[in-house]
Amino acid sequence: MNVFVLNDGCVREDALTQNLKNRLKVENHTITTDYKNADILVYTTCAGTGRCIEACVEMSYFLQYCKKKTSPLIITGCLAELIGKLDFVKNRDDIKIIAKKDFVVPVTNYINEENKKTTKKLSLEHATKRLCSQDIHIQFMLEDGCTNKCSFCKTHYYPKKVESANYIDSLNYLKEKISNGTRIITLSGENLTLYGIDQYKKPILHKFIHELAQEEDLNYIIVNEITAQNMYPELLEELVRNKKVVQVSLQLESASDKLLTAMNRGHNLEKYDYIVKKLQEQGKIVDTILMTGFPTETEEDLNKTINYIKERQIYVEGISSYEDFYAIPSHTLEQLSESEKKRHLMIVGQAIKSSNYEVLERAMSYPFTNLSYVIGHDEKRVYLANSMTHYSIKKNLYELPLGAVVEEAPKRIVKRLGSKINYQYRY
Numbered sequence: 001m002n003v004f005v006l007n008d009g010c011v012r013e014d015a016l017t018q019n020l021k022n023r024l025k026v027e028n029h030t031i032t033t034d035y036k037n038a039d040i041l042v043y044t045t046c047a048g049t050g051r052c053i054e055a056c057v058e059m060s061y062f063l064q065y066c067k068k069k070t071s072p073l074i075i076t077g078c079l080a081e082l083i084g085k086l087d088f089v090k091n092r093d094d095i096k097i098i099a100k101k102d103f104v105v106p107v108t109n110y111i112n113e114e115n116k117k118t119t120k121k122l123s124l125e126h127a128t129k130r131l132c133s134q135d136i137h138i139q140f141m142l143e144d145g146c147t148n149k150c151s152f153c154k155t156h157y158y159p160k161k162v163e164s165a166n167y168i169d170s171l172n173y174l175k176e177k178i179s180n181g182t183r184i185i186t187l188s189g190e191n192l193t194l195y196g197i198d199q200y201k202k203p204i205l206h207k208f209i210h211e212l213a214q215e216e217d218l219n220y221i222i223v224n225e226i227t228a229q230n231m232y233p234e235l236l237e238e239l240v241r242n243k244k245v246v247q248v249s250l251q252l253e254s255a256s257d258k259l260l261t262a263m264n265r266g267h268n269l270e271k272y273d274y275i276v277k278k279l280q281e282q283g284k285i286v287d288t289i290l291m292t293g294f295p296t297e298t299e300e301d302l303n304k305t306i307n308y309i310k311e312r313q314i315y316v317e318g319i320s321s322y323e324d325f326y327a328i329p330s331h332t333l334e335q336l337s338e339s340e341k342k343r344h345l346m347i348v349g350q351a352i353k354s355s356n357y358e359v360l361e362r363a364m365s366y367p368f369t370n371l372s373y374v375i376g377h378d379e380k381r382v383y384l385a386n387s388m389t390h391y392s393i394k395k396n397l398y399e400l401p402l403g404a405v406v407e408e409a410p411k412r413i414v415k416r417l418g419s420k421i422n423y424q425y426r427y
């Protein structure tokens with residue numbers, strides 16, 4: 001069958017979608033981008049912001065309208081249940097709502113008219129995103145949900161309990177991946193700092209990282225989605241001391257204490273900066289996400305953020321522009337006009353471009369960026385990745401097989417070969 005698969009969800013849904021597509025291909029289905037003629041359509045929705053909700057409802061409406069009458073449309077993801085209650089979906093045999101969090105097996109069951117179960121092993125696989133071929137670098141979703149209440153966040157209208165992946169199962173699964181060639185693991189979650197508080201009644205991310213790092217063949221651990229609000233001493237100590245932890249994503253949003261309070265982030269800049277300094281003193285790369293256009297934001301607030309990021313050499317993974325929604329507390333604050341929000345985004349975007357480049361340049365001389373892996377080829381180039389960046393070099397200059405380890409920093413390769421390398425920021 002020709003299956004059209006569209007994901008509007010976040011990182012977790014990305015991993016699930018990747019696994020779904022792979023499974024469908026193995027089962028001899030074809031993935032198509034032709035939604036008008038597809039035999040089955042799978043659409044994954046998102047509840048991330050008010051605008052996401054609107055866009056996902058519109059897209060669901062569009063797909064059911066454009067598809068062939070006989071082709072089923074399967075709707076999954078965070079909004080599946082809500083969309084199932086809308087008039088254009090009710091009493092429709094050709095629309096199937098699958099609201100299960102791990103939708104891979106339920107979707108394939110529906111397509112293949114089977115009744116298979118999501119085994120423990122499969123749910124671990126589905127929480128894994130392959131970031132390059134041969135699984136050399138994988139991203140593993142260790143946790144889901146957040147108990148914090150940032151004033152702009154979906155946790156106010158879409159609360160999710162913290163759900164941690166089983167400690168032993170996850171560890172054994174990742175050890176097996178390492179023995180099969182995985183060398184870089186990115187640990188992710190919605191608020192990974194909270195890993196363990198549901199099943200083990202206390203946060204235990206530090207223990208997990210410590211034990212994972214004992215695997216000799218694992219080279220790097222990247223830790224995503226860490227919050228200053230929930231940081232605890234044992235975790236900070238582990239992140240700082242563990243030599244395999246090379247990069248930590250510590251979400252900031254803004255360096256203005258006035259805005260951090262209005263955002264209800266649960267920390268001020270001093271607390272955030274204390275963590276950053278500790279990590280950077282041990283040569284770790286700190287990256288972050290910023291938000292612009294939050295209600296009451298002034299140019300002074302923007303400058304504080306820009307200056308702080310530049311001074312501290314923090315890599316900015318992304319900048320999100322604040323989106324207002326009636327169901328979030330920050331809706332009651334004085335909103336900026338759309339044009340002002342755009343202007344703020346542009347100011348920070350421009351400034352961050354140059355500071356990101358500086359961070360990347362500096363990172364190229366870090367000892368741990370000396371180890372890179374060959375992750376792919378095309379006719380002309382060899383593609384490599386280390387913990388910080390992906391880059392490529394001309395094939396005729398450096399012929400390397402897939403999976404080969406290059407024990408040189410990209411800059412030194414350039415010098416030795418007298419050639420140019422294309423750097424690419426991660427993501």
Ligand code: SF4
Pocket residue numbers: 146147148149150153154155190191227
């Ligand atoms: S820490 Fe992140 S997920 Fe949790 S409430 Fe704040 S923005 Fe939302």
